[in-house]
Ligand SMILES: [Zn+2]
């Protein structure tokens with residue numbers, strides 16, 4: 001057996017995002033129409049996601065606390081009307097899945113796919129991943145799109161985004177407070193008291209803002225914080241594996 005190619009890894013990641021989306025999209029539909037499930041209705045057959053393994057309860061609680069305490073809420077004001085937020089996400093994901101299904105068929109020179117529900121279309125795309133492998137542009141496009149939609153779904157369901165602890169000390173406040181947010185390809189310092197030297201940086205003026213380093217600054221950050229650049233880059237990789245292990 002030879003090692004998997006980059007295409008195969010991308011396709012595998014895409015498959016995991018599709019599985020996540022298949023599991024979570026029905027939950028989103030339920031959010032929109034809770035009235036359809038009267039107390040007398042038979043229990044729904046959607047299985048609860050398996051208990052998260054790999055991360056301890058304490059770690060998950062810490063991640064959540066990090067978000068709540070430090071204002072790292074992933075999207076918009078929390079007072080936004082939930083239903084609107086949910087219906088927007090449903091529409092966005094539904095449109096995205098239709099477009100993706102059609103784009104994949106077009107690129108593989110297959111006839112235009114017939115109309116179908118989101119889940120069926122996603123399964124169709126999943127079934128074509130093998131054929132798409134070898135076409136790097138296509139596999140990456142599939143992966144990027146299903147990841148974007150899975151993230152949208154997770155956010156609309158109000159789930160916290162993953163936070164990964166990074167070694168080393170913050171160059172500004174000297175705390176062991178560096179965290180990666182893979183969903184945003186960012187590293188930030190979660191110490192609320194941390195201020196950098198840049199007078200214009202939001203960390204000085206906005207109490208909810210945490211100083212963040214974007215990708216171009218990671219090498220320098222690793223050098224100044226004593227973090228391992230490989231570990232730091234790995235912690236920010238936005239793969240579905242991280243979601244599955246949550
Ligand atoms: Zn700091």
Ligand SMILES: [Zn+2]
Nearest residue numbers: 196201203211
């Ligand atoms: Zn700053």
